[in-house]
Amino acid sequence: MNKVRLISGLLSAMLLSGCASQKPIYAEIEPEFVGVQAPEFSYPAFNDGLVSQSVYIESAEEITRLSDDVKRDFYRYYNKKELANYSDVHRVSSYIGLLMDQFTYSQKTYTAQETIDNLGGNCLSLTILTTAIAKLAGVEVSYDLLNNNPTYALDEDMLVTSDHMRAVLNSGWMDANDTLFKVRGRITIDYFDTEGMMFAQNISPVYQLSLYYSNRAVELMLKKRYDEAFRFAEKATAIYPDNDSALISLAILHRRLGDSEVSESIYQYGLAKGLNQSPVFYRNYAGMLETDGRVDEIANLEEMYAQVKENHxxxxxxxxxxxxxxxxxxxxxxxxxxxxxxxxxxxxxxxxxxxxxxxxxxxxxxxxxxxxxxxxxxxxxxxxxxxxxxxxxxxxxxxxx
The missing domain is CATH 1.25.40.10 (Tetratricopeptide repeat domain)
Structure with missing residues (x-):
């Protein structure tokens, strides 16, 4: 199989990993612009009859659930006398920093408790753990998505691209010196120095939750556990319909499980709506047309993609x-x-x-x-x-x- 064919037919999903250093960073980094939602288009209908119905999927509550031992340990730290003059945000960030000193970065997506049990995980896992601990103190959490455009070959017929995600602890409003304005403090929780990465968008809590399921779908698909991968990707879209990674996973899964018609409808939707990962929808769709011998249609697809790029x-x-x-x-x-x-x-x-x-x-x-x-x-x-x-x-x- 030559390189052109390989690239044109591969999965590229937002598996939130791909960072190069293993030094935890706590910095105040600000976003450059925020994401938007595109106009509405007809949404593809998935063929869930292709896979088993009996797949266990963690609930949102389970994803951020922490053991009683972890809670007790946090509250002991939080209530230390020497921290009495520290804000809730700084106590939470300091506690997470102590945990991270023991962590090793990995490409696995874990729940909050699994992240502690395994002393590691990927960037998304850290945002989930941060969310769980912040909840214990009533601290508000927001999320940033950054794009560093790496690509990783993970098996013989699939590539996965990775973006980077970080959690942000938001403190209360305070007066800024010498101004009439009020400002809000931000402390980012991150494995790595993100200097040079391009800010992609702010992530809503709903999207962040959806990304847990789409990440798990990619990981399961790489293990060829297609029933589970399908259900996790489907769950991701039920929470956040325009989750690019979940849609791409579902398009590939439909194709592999014998329903090319739905697979094509997903690619068409992703391109028509101009989603952030539109180049990936294009490459996979073009590879599908080429494999099926529909070469004449590729020119029309290229024209469509050019319009998407122009209007993105x-x-x-x-x-x-x-x-x-x-x-x-x-x-x-x-x-x-x-x-x-x-x-x-x-x-x-x-x-x-x-x-x-x-x-x-x-x-x-x-x-x-x-x-x-x-x-x-x-x-x-x-x-x-x-x-x-x-x-x-x-x-x-x-x-x-």
């Missing part, structure tokens, strides 16, 4: 960031503006444009972009980030004038 904001965001790195700031602004026309709700694009304008010395335009980001912020977390940045910039602008 991530393509313009990547082009804008590349132009910025190369010092082509005007071009970067043009690319970010194209992305904004497609998805004006991507408030972080104003931040990216502000950076390019600042590099060109356009202080008024930089101020306008930051203010627009703040005005369009859709969550308190976003608002806090943009408030802090605008306040900091205006202090700089005042000194520069």
């Amino acid at each position: 904001p991530l393509e313009w965001i990547r082009a804008g960031k590349r132009a910025h790195r190369e010092g082509q700031y005007e071009l970067a602004i043009k690319h970010f503006n194209k992305a904004l026309k497609i998805t004006p709700e991507l408030t972080g694009l104003h931040l990216l444009s502000a950076r390019a304008n600042l590099a060109l010395g356009r202080l008024d335009e930089t101020d306008a972009r930051l203010y627009q980001a703040l005005s369009d912020a859709q969550t308190q977390g976003e608002s806090a980030v943009y408030q802090r940045k605008l306040a900091k910039f205006r202090k700089f602008k005042k000194k520069s004038s």
Whole structure:
């Protein structure tokens, strides 16, 4: 089998792993833009008659359940007298840091308790454990997805690409020095230094839960346990219908289990909706058409994919960031503006444009972009980030004038 055929027909799923170092990092890293939802399209109907109905799937409660021993250990630490002046967020992060000193990174997806029992797990496992411990103290948790675009060959006929996920502990609102704004503290919990990774989107708790099931589906599929893989992927889509990894897994599973018609409908849906992993939908679909001898249809597929890329904001965001790195700031602004026309709700694009304008010395335009980001912020977390940045910039602008 030659390389072109191999790549065109492979699975590429969001197995949340793929980090290079084993040093835990606790840093305050802010998002660059937030994800959006595409318009609605007809959703594929899965053929669940292909697999067994009797597959055990953990509930959401089981995924974050901790043993009584772990709870007691946490509360003993949490209530130490020497920590009395520390915030809930810092006590939680400090406790997780102590646990992580004993952990070894692995590519396995575990529940919270399994992560402790195995003294390790992948990035998603750490977010699940963080969520479980944060719940004990009533601390709010949010999630960031980062894209570092690695690819791993995991068996003879399948590749899995990996994105990186981290949990963020959110503290209360506080007054920022010398400003009229309030800001919110953030402490990220991560295995690794994520410097250089591209922020992809904020992850909702619902999506984070869905990713547990889609990750497990990929792991089970690699072991050729297709009934279980199907059910876990199906569960992932029941929680979050546009989980890319789960849809790709279901497309491949339908094909392997004899229902190419549904498999094709899933690929078509992923492309038509322009999901984040649209290149993977395209490659798998093209490989399927080639295998079936439907070569004439590949040209139409390529045209469809070209339209998806043209109308996908991530393509313009990547082009804008590349132009910025190369010092082509005007071009970067043009690319970010194209992305904004497609998805004006991507408030972080104003931040990216502000950076390019600042590099060109356009202080008024930089101020306008930051203010627009703040005005369009859709969550308190976003608002806090943009408030802090605008306040900091205006202090700089005042000194520069």
